[in-house]
Amino acid sequence: MTGMIRAGHAYFTYDDEAEVIVNALEDVSLEISSGEFVAILGHNGCGKSTLAKHFNAIFTPYRGDVAVNGINTKDEDKLYDIRQNVGMVFQNPDNQIVATIVEEDVAFALENLGVPPKEIRERVDEALRTVGMYEYRDRAPHQLSGGQKQRVAIAGILAMKPQCIVLDEPTAMLDPKGRREVMKTIKRLNRDEGVTVILITHYMDEATQAGRVVVMDRGKILLDDEPRRVFSQVELLKDIGLDVPQSTELIYELRKAGFPLPQDILYPEECVDALQKLMEGRYGNH
Amino acid sequence: MLKDITIGQYFPGNSLIHRMDPRMKIVLTFAYIIMLFVANSMFGLLVGILFLIVTYGISKVPPRMILKSMKPIVPIILFTAILNMFFVSGTPIVEFWIFKITREGISLAIFMLVRIVCLIAGTSLMTYTTSPIALTDGIERLLGPLKKIRFPVHELAMMMTIALRFIPTLIEETDKIMNAQKARGADLETGSLIQRAKALIPILIPLFVSAFRRADELALAMECRCYKGGEGRTRMKILHMGLPDLFAALFMTICFAGVIVLNILL
Numbered sequence: 445m446t447g448m449i450r451a452g453h454a455y456f457t458y459d460d461e462a463e464v465i466v467n468a469l470e471d472v473s474l475e476i477s478s479g480e481f482v483a484i485l486g487h488n489g490c491g492k493s494t495l496a497k498h499f500n501a502i503f504t505p506y507r508g509d510v511a512v513n514g515i516n517t518k519d520e521d522k523l524y525d526i527r528q529n530v531g532m533v534f535q536n537p538d539n540q541i542v543a544t545i546v547e548e549d550v551a552f553a554l555e556n557l558g559v560p561p562k563e564i565r566e567r568v569d570e571a572l573r574t575v576g577m578y579e580y581r582d583r584a585p586h587q588l589s590g591g592q593k594q595r596v597a598i599a600g601i602l603a604m605k606p607q608c609i610v611l612d613e614p615t616a617m618l619d620p621k622g623r624r625e626v627m628k629t630i631k632r633l634n635r636d637e638g639v640t641v642i643l644i645t646h647y648m649d650e651a652t653q654a655g656r657v658v659v660m661d662r663g664k665i666l667l668d669d670e671p672r673r674v675f676s677q678v679e680l681l682k683d684i685g686l687d688v689p690q691s692t693e694l695i696y697e698l699r700k701a702g703f704p705l706p707q708d709i710l711y712p713e714e715c716v717d718a719l720q721k722l723m724e725g726r727y728g729n730h
Numbered sequence: 731m732l733k734d735i736t737i738g739q740y741f742p743g744n745s746l747i748h749r750m751d752p753r754m755k756i757v758l759t760f761a762y763i764i765m766l767f768v769a770n771s772m773f774g775l776l777v778g779i780l781f782l783i784v785t786y787g788i789s790k791v792p793p794r795m796i797l798k799s800m801k802p803i804v805p806i807i808l809f810t811a812i813l814n815m816f817f818v819s820g821t822p823i824v825e826f827w828i829f830k831i832t833r834e835g836i837s838l839a840i841f842m843l844v845r846i847v848c849l850i851a852g853t854s855l856m857t858y859t860t861s862p863i864a865l866t867d868g869i870e871r872l873l874g875p876l877k878k879i880r881f882p883v884h885e886l887a888m889m890m891t892i893a894l895r896f897i898p899t900l901i902e903e904t905d906k907i908m909n910a911q912k913a914r915g916a917d918l919e920t921g922s923l924i925q926r927a928k929a930l931i932p933i934l935i936p937l938f939v940s941a942f943r944r945a946d947e948l949a950l951a952m953e954c955r956c957y958k959g960g961e962g963r964t965r966m967k968i969l970h971m972g973l974p975d976l977f978a979a980l981f982m983t984i985c986f987a988g989v990i991v992l993n994i995l996l
Contacts, residue, residue, distance in 0.1 A: 500954060527953070531954065532951075534950070539944045540947065542891070542895065542951075543863070543891060544862070544863050551966040552955055553956055554964075554966070555963050555965055557956055558963060558964050559964060560964060561964060564964065586898035586899060586902070597951075600955065601954075604955070
């Protein structure tokens, strides 16, 4: 199945009544297929969160359309179908946990959907195991670390069995350890469970782990390609105030200084290999 | 420091009373309160004390916890006792100036004192053995029939749950703001009462702003998880009455009957 989420020439604005309309989204067209891992990049205020909120009908475009599985997000009768299919995880884990016990919180969405109690129990346990938080099911949220809380929040979405999870800067408030935990969980969901993942981030190293990177600037989609090709456009990215991964940056500067290096280096290991090759070529093998 | 505050006074355990259905515990607590007020003699109250000894014994809540729950109401207990002692007419024992202490006064004072102590100990047992979340759950289901007259039962329970959930978060936040303001030279500990109250303003305002922001985000997250009010909602944990509940109800009934019989006989 392709084209699970489809945005066609979508426009959105926050200030309907203002005379000069400032578009938060401007002519955004995007198609995301089932099973993809897409990272959406951009600096603050570029419209990436706004776009994410279109994917599960929190916002609807004033011009153009967004459709999930062929259902237009403006169709209010199907609102809960859409929200169940496209789950959303936010930045601050504290502000999305509703219940005072981990497992009760994971059950929250299923209770809302009217799932029978026995099935809720099974799906909650399964979701908690998937994110590796099963042992913490009886704890209170405030006893957990940031990364653990965020994983509970992910489990709460996962229990709905969505086809797609949208994560809006899920690691922005976490320490490095929490970030690693959450990224590992997200990658595993995509790889092992076949969940479509849309990761909104401003960390470059997180974006490099996706299969596709969408770069946004001022409400428009600027680049939409695989990470290697996106990050090889170092100058363009720097122009709109974005960084590139550290290894890419290093190679870029070296190339500028005249060293013969390949252009599309993305990961640290590749960088090491390329540099080693360069040194061997130049100084011989010691 | 602020983090160590516990919510409610739940005393975790796994006794028969802990495992009882919260609905039954609430109902029985009310029955116990009524029983204490029905009892019109010291012997009736003895039944109440007996009930407490048995239930606290089963619950394994240490008796020093009773003293702890008594602490805040010591002034009320003393006030009631003294009032009763001086203002009940009867055969005087001691007389000085315009005061006189009567035999009836003393016995009534003791009677009232025992009654209040039993009342607090009994209700405390419920909160000691029931977690706040179970209590909320029990209240929601007990009030269930009121939904028919459009009483917002689910909404109230939801508000209680969210409040319980956010108390530790907001306490932590208060702590952070206090430290931030202290780092900027705010003086929170000295000065007159009015000065100290004024010093709280720079703490309360950021706290409120952040609480509203949190509420906004929480509402959004709840919507994303298909929250649409209480209608058509199911629950993961189903409350069910078991054998302990039956025995507890039976024991309560026997005690209550005993009190009524004592009332009639004496």
